[in-house]
Amino acid sequence: MAPEEAKLKVIEKEKKQIKPEDKSVDPATIKMLYKAQADGVETIFDRAETMKACAIGIQGTCCKNCSQGPCRLPLTKKEAEGEDSRKGLCGATPETIAARNFARMVAAGAAAHSDHGRGVAEVFLAAARKETKDYTIKDETKLKAIAGDFGVATTVKEGDEEKERDIYSIAVEVGEKALGEWGKQEGEIYYARRAPQARYELWKKLGIIPRGIDREIVEIMHRTHMGVDQDYENIVKQCSRAALADGWAGSMMATDLQDVLFGTPYPIRGQINLGVLKEDHVNIIVHGHEPLLSEMIVVAAQDPEMIEYARTKGAKGIVLAGMCCTANEILVRHGMPIAGNYLQQELAIITGAVDAMVVDVQCIMENLANVAACYHTKLITTNPRCKIASGKTIHIEFDEHHALEDARKIVKTAIDNFPNRRAEVLIPKEKEMMVVGFSYEAINYHLGGTFRGSYTPLNDNIINGRIRGIGGVVGCNNARTMHDSAHLIVVKELLKNDVIVLTTGCNAMACGKAGLLTPEAARVYCGPGLAEVCDAVGIPPVLHMGSCVDNSRILMAATEVVKAGGLGNDISDLPAAGCAPEWMSEKAISIGHYFVASGVYTIFGVTLPVEGAPVFKDYLFNGLEKIVGGKWDLIEDPYEMARKMIAHIDAKRKALGIDKARERKLMDMADRQKLKAA
Numbered sequence: 001m002a003p004e005e006a007k008l009k010v011i012e013k014e015k016k017q018i019k020p021e022d023k024s025v026d027p028a029t030i031k032m033l034y035k036a037q038a039d040g041v042e043t044i045f046d047r048a049e050t051m052k053a054c055a056i057g058i059q060g061t062c063c064k065n066c067s068q069g070p071c072r073l074p075l076t077k078k079e080a081e082g083e084d085s086r087k088g089l090c091g092a093t094p095e096t097i098a099a100r101n102f103a104r105m106v107a108a109g110a111a112a113h114s115d116h117g118r119g120v121a122e123v124f125l126a127a128a129r130k131e132t133k134d135y136t137i138k139d140e141t142k143l144k145a146i147a148g149d150f151g152v153a154t155t156v157k158e159g160d161e162e163k164e165r166d167i168y169s170i171a172v173e174v175g176e177k178a179l180g181e182w183g184k185q186e187g188e189i190y191y192a193r194r195a196p197q198a199r200y201e202l203w204k205k206l207g208i209i210p211r212g213i214d215r216e217i218v219e220i221m222h223r224t225h226m227g228v229d230q231d232y233e234n235i236v237k238q239c240s241r242a243a244l245a246d247g248w249a250g251s252m253m254a255t256d257l258q259d260v261l262f263g264t265p266y267p268i269r270g271q272i273n274l275g276v277l278k279e280d281h282v283n284i285i286v287h288g289h290e291p292l293l294s295e296m297i298v299v300a301a302q303d304p305e306m307i308e309y310a311r312t313k314g315a316k317g318i319v320l321a322g323m324c325c326t327a328n329e330i331l332v333r334h335g336m337p338i339a340g341n342y343l344q345q346e347l348a349i350i351t352g353a354v355d356a357m358v359v360d361v362q363c364i365m366e367n368l369a370n371v372a373a374c375y376h377t378k379l380i381t382t383n384p385r386c387k388i389a390s391g392k393t394i395h396i397e398f399d400e401h402h403a404l405e406d407a408r409k410i411v412k413t414a415i416d417n418f419p420n421r422r423a424e425v426l427i428p429k430e431k432e433m434m435v436v437g438f439s440y441e442a443i444n445y446h447l448g449g450t451f452r453g454s455y456t457p458l459n460d461n462i463i464n465g466r467i468r469g470i471g472g473v474v475g476c477n478n479a480r481t482m483h484d485s486a487h488l489i490v491v492k493e494l495l496k497n498d499v500i501v502l503t504t505g506c507n508a509m510a511c512g513k514a515g516l517l518t519p520e521a522a523r524v525y526c527g528p529g530l531a532e533v534c535d536a537v538g539i540p541p542v543l544h545m546g547s548c549v550d551n552s553r554i555l556m557a558a559t560e561v562v563k564a565g566g567l568g569n570d571i572s573d574l575p576a577a578g579c580a581p582e583w584m585s586e587k588a589i590s591i592g593h594y595f596v597a598s599g600v601y602t603i604f605g606v607t608l609p610v611e612g613a614p615v616f617k618d619y620l621f622n623g624l625e626k627i628v629g630g631k632w633d634l635i636e637d638p639y640e641m642a643r644k645m646i647a648h649i650d651a652k653r654k655a656l657g658i659d660k661a662r663e664r665k666l667m668d669m670a671d672r673q674k675l676k677a678a
């Protein structure tokens, strides 16, 4: 090669080289990005640099719902300032197009969560009918608690006596009714009545109580077909019905039935970040969302026979770690370590130490197959819904009827691959301790004192102003924004201002890595009021409630707060707000919309595909509040995001007449000094 040409190649390479410090605030991630560069492996961080998002699609105003398009309707200065006469070939306005696109995201998100829930319901029913020996009814208390919601009796009259029913016959009935929720055509989903009475009545009045899960999703697809619903308000109404079917049915049943099968989470210790991997161990990563298989892999990986087999291959043992929400599921129930959140999936393989990455469904990057091919890692797909067509993966299909056998096969494949490591192994040392597993039942127990579970003490602390309000911070990572940065800024700002944080998903993992999920974090990051409460109860100021389907736990926690009294009659009365600072998936849109339709002010970061349709945007950001009590917002700057959440919380406090208590509390210097002395 001529010297000039070689020089050009170097410049070309440098131009594309990302600067890892600009891409993440997580030291382990930064180290692995350097290793990726040294190994010549491309990741999503590189592609985000070289490929920009489509300027029209990002506005939400590109329609490809029929072959006369795609019709592209960008909002330019001309329309923004003057007359807006944009139309698709059929005459569709930017509002119709953006609303249809938004609705299809809700449909896809609701489908993903709910289809996950359906799989759980099927396994649940198989377990109830004793068709599988690998799954059993583990949490009988929770089963009895949810039986009531499905109208299933837990006792039976025998003569004059009221006797407990056999737990498995209760489970069969619950399982059948639960599974029926997907195909139900009429009436209301059972869990709608779990909501505060005022919320239920409002939904009823608005006609947005879901009939059945599948029906609402299908109806979105029908309405957004070419030439059907052309009224954005009417489209949004169906979005609400489908999103509520996700939050209050598909996701909520996934959570509940998983709890019955695998145990309701209670506080437990865990560890997080790539440093949980061990060079001299077989490392298996389970990645995706459903705990059905990973629960079995937990069992298989702890089997002494398997550990012995690993030793025969020269390994000291087996490390099983999670990635994305599968990780959250096995973390909150078993304390299994987490390797990282969404943007770290390629990086885990780049350590060179992962002998198998096992994936089920959702948030699995196709590029994993390419990265795995650069190392020795076996990428194993397990779900018929999710195969990676590169010829570089192994498919071991998981079946609930021989689940443990499948799991053993997978663990064995990983062990057999241990001697094949070829690249230099480099595992960053970073790992953090955390306390996780705050189901709404656990919060009830922990904040309620020793002898009675109740949300009353939490409410009292909100009313007296020690806790200013509740912030739900959830959602993904997004390669278009600095990894974990916005998550941590928002959470820290909220804590500083005495807002307790409930978290799930990839935000929970960002918090874990930053050391926010420990009781000790309260003294470091919280305002005096919140610090005092956390200290007294011994909880972290950020409560890890689980995976993304477990956002349903946040709905239930909010409902419990309403029911405990003193803070209004509806979720929309609470001094609370939610956000997803780094969202990327369609599931996030469905979650966002079910929170909005449940009465919550919900802010998204990064971007939202509504900018090209100002009228539709205004409806989501303002108009909706008058109808459902909650509304959408988009704020890129995480400081501003936190500020607006706090302003909303303060406005709600004022409306409740509890703003005065907080003012007094702030002037109480004695309390601050007491805290400093402690």
Ligand code: NFS
Residues within 6 Å of the ligand: 289, 324, 325, 342, 362, 363, 474, 475, 476, 477, 504, 505, 506, 507, 547, 548, 549, 584, 585, 587, 588
């Ligand atoms: Ni939620 Fe979980 Fe993470 Fe986003 Fe993906 S893992 S279900 S979608 S990226 S939080």
Ligand code: SF4
Residues within 6 Å of the ligand: 063, 064, 065, 066, 067, 068, 069, 070, 071, 088, 089, 090, 091, 092, 097, 226, 227
């Ligand atoms: Fe264009 Fe209308 Fe077809 Fe959409 S449905 S692609 S706006 S003609």
